[in-house]
Amino acid sequence: MLRCTARSYTLTAALIAALSPACTLAANVNFCWIGAGGDTMTGRMQIPDDQMRKPVLTKADLNRFKISGYHQGQFLRAWGRPAHRRHSSAL
Numbered sequence: 001m002l003r004c005t006a007r008s009y010t011l012t013a014a015l016i017a018a019l020s021p022a023c024t025l026a027a028n029v030n031f032c033w034i035g036a037g038g039d040t041m042t043g044r045m046q047i048p049d050d051q052m053r054k055p056v057l058t059k060a061d062l063n064r065f066k067i068s069g070y071h072q073g074q075f076l077r078a079w080g081r082p083a084h085r086r087h088s089s090a091l
Contacts, residue, residue: 025049026047026048026063027052029046029047030043030044031044038071038072039070039071040069040070042068043065043067044066045062045065046062046064047061048061048062048063059081062081064082064083065081066079
């Protein structure tokens with residue numbers, strides 16, 4: 001069963017800070033959402049620095065993302081996009 005706790009967020013933030021270079025070109029954001037009725041979603045997004053101040057981000061703004069959905073701890077589906085160059089015509 002997935003558990004999202006304040007301690008795991010603190011540990012994740014500390015690891016990201018420790019392993020990130022001093023000058024970074026993108027932020028890696030991990031998240032865990034807990035909904036009603038046993039639904040949860042976990043994921044990771046890579047947001048380029050030039051997109052960090054936007055009030056709303058769409059998948060076109062992200063370098064990469066992966067999201068997994070669960071119900072009562074059982075995997076349902078994953079969504080994502082591997083690393084790519086944003087605004088590429090190859091997409």
